[in-house]
Amino acid sequence: MKAIIGIDLGTTYSAVATMDETGRPVIVHNADGANITPSCVVESSEGVMEVGEFARRQWGNAPETAAARFKRDMGTSSVQKINGKSFTPTQLSAFVLRKLMKDAQAALGPIAEAVITIPANFAHEAREATMAAAKAANINVNFIINEPTAAALYYAFKQGEELHGTYAVYDLGGGTFDVSIINVNGHNVEVLATNGVSKLGGDDFDSALQKLVQRKFKEQTGRDLELQEFTKNDAEDEKKALSKRPKVTTRVGRALIDLRREEFEEAISSLVTQAEMLCEATIDDAGLNVKDIRGVFLVGGSTRVPMVQESVRRVFQKEPTATANVDEVVALGAALYAAYKSDRSVLTPVQRRSIDKIIISETTSKCFGTISFSRNDARNEQRLANATLIRKGDRIPCSVTESFYTVAEGQKNVNCQVTESTAVETDPRFVKIIWEGKLELPPDRPAEQEIKITYAYDENQIMKCSFVDVATSRETKIDLSMASSNASASDVHKFLVE
Numbered sequence: 001m002k003a004i005i006g007i008d009l010g011t012t013y014s015a016v017a018t019m020d021e022t023g024r025p026v027i028v029h030n031a032d033g034a035n036i037t038p039s040c041v042v043e044s045s046e047g048v049m050e051v052g053e054f055a056r057r058q059w060g061n062a063p064e065t066a067a068a069r070f071k072r073d074m075g076t077s078s079v080q081k082i083n084g085k086s087f088t089p090t091q092l093s094a095f096v097l098r099k100l101m102k103d104a105q106a107a108l109g110p111i112a113e114a115v116i117t118i119p120a121n122f123a124h125e126a127r128e129a130t131m132a133a134a135k136a137a138n139i140n141v142n143f144i145i146n147e148p149t150a151a152a153l154y155y156a157f158k159q160g161e162e163l164h165g166t167y168a169v170y171d172l173g174g175g176t177f178d179v180s181i182i183n184v185n186g187h188n189v190e191v192l193a194t195n196g197v198s199k200l201g202g203d204d205f206d207s208a209l210q211k212l213v214q215r216k217f218k219e220q221t222g223r224d225l226e227l228q229e230f231t232k233n234d235a236e237d238e239k240k241a242l243s244k245r246p247k248v249t250t251r252v253g254r255a256l257i258d259l260r261r262e263e264f265e266e267a268i269s270s271l272v273t274q275a276e277m278l279c280e281a282t283i284d285d286a287g288l289n290v291k292d293i294r295g296v297f298l299v300g301g302s303t304r305v306p307m308v309q310e311s312v313r314r315v316f317q318k319e320p321t322a323t324a325n326v327d328e329v330v331a332l333g334a335a336l337y338a339a340y341k342s343d344r345s346v347l348t349p350v351q352r353r354s355i356d357k358i359i360i361s362e363t364t365s366k367c368f369g370t371i372s373f374s375r376n377d378a379r380n381e382q383r384l385a386n387a388t389l390i391r392k393g394d395r396i397p398c399s400v401t402e403s404f405y406t407v408a409e410g411q412k413n414v415n416c417q418v419t420e421s422t423a424v425e426t427d428p429r430f431v432k433i434i435w436e437g438k439l440e441l442p443p444d445r446p447a448e449q450e451i452k453i454t455y456a457y458d459e460n461q462i463m464k465c466s467f468v469d470v471a472t473s474r475e476t477k478i479d480l481s482m483a484s485s486n487a488s489a490s491d492v493h494k495f496l497v498e
Helices: 055-060 089-108 123-138 147-158 204-222 231-245 263-283 306-316 329-341 348-355 489-493
Strands: 003-008 013-019 025-027 040-043 050-051 066-068 079-083 083-085 111-118 141-146 164-172 177-185 188-197 245-253 255-260 295-300 359-363 369-374 380-388 398-405 413-422 432-439 450-457 463-470 473-480
Touching: 003 147, 003 329, 013 040, 013 089, 013 329, 013 348, 040 055, 040 079, 040 089, 040 489, 050 089, 055 066, 055 089, 055 231, 066 079, 089 111, 089 123, 089 413, 111 123, 123 141, 123 245, 141 147, 141 164, 141 329, 147 177, 147 188, 147 295, 147 329, 147 359, 164 263, 164 306, 177 263, 204 231, 204 245, 204 255, 204 263, 231 245, 231 263, 255 263, 263 306, 263 489, 295 306, 329 348, 369 450, 380 398, 380 413, 380 450, 398 413, 413 463, 413 473, 432 463, 432 473
Parallel strands: 003 111, 111 141, 164 295, 188 359
Antiparallel strands: 003 013, 013 025, 040 050, 040 066, 079 083, 164 177, 177 188, 245 255, 369 380, 369 413, 398 450, 413 432, 450 463, 463 473
């Protein structure tokens, strides 16, 4: 029987999980016997693209020969260079996914399908890029799930007694931050509100620690610190050490630099404050106050930082809950979701009983609209405005249809635009156009002909849009989940992945 897996494609580390024969989600060890795999890529001297711990070490020692932290740029045109060769975040993510898949197949045998997790705040381009990376890695992915939702599902499943009430999921990983307010009733998980920042996480903590060491080194030696003398890997190691003890001493060249936890906390205070403000805003978005939150679930390696835990206690006014390894909960939740969405016939009776009670309901994390002319009768004028069709917080899946009208006699076409924003916004200057196309119209028609626009937001949280001229049934439509990507399978298969 083929296995079903959940994949947490992380900024700094990735993990794979599956449901075992007893109906419990378990982590799948990689080829090195580890639970998590560094999301780093290096080109060996033989031209082989390697992923994992060796690549992480190489990235720290010789950054020009390796790539890391590319998840933060998913869906953008940015590139990273390895030995002078340029790679997009999608291509690099595909290398990581191929490695994860190879290790999973070695441990489990053939894989039927996988669920991949993404940050809740990922824009459409980033979601599409993630799906493109999976396709390039030859992984059969039918669904993606937001990371905080996967984590919430695991916590709801893991508790010895059923959860009931409203909880917060605080997810601070290597590169992104998400916070979600959820309502849990047993294994029924409903997301009430979610927010996130695509570039806030442990990588930023490491950069802050690097700058702190750089300053102290300059004060002590009188010279500037060279990059290779205290790398991001060094900063990550010292950050972990400062989470366990109040003071550490690190050797940089011939200098010994003392680092105190208070200094590190001051260096990252603005980042932690940003996360606090987002938590407060998300509670407001859910229409609740902090006293309504029964508990807080911690997710992501950066939640081990004592200052972060103190911040969570301060904002939510209660002690947070964490599992033994906060790096694994997203993958474990993804494995549960993979089983939940799978064909029940491929599951054992025990596995079916484990997931039969699971119900998941998510909400949108962005607003989506279109740009049209808005009439001001008092001034007898028209101006461009953004009309919101799907609002942030609408329950998924959802579909909205609204009518708009042509503005000019003999109008030849309609400019179809799909916009995205973090809140309801009417000013076109403050929204992002995520797709644009044309709907051709027949000639010589009067003005005010009806154009119906439908936006459908599916379970993968990917937009499907339709623009229809009612009189002729002419239609322009786009499935944004199938939009083109910078990476193709052939781009990735030019290299071997070890």
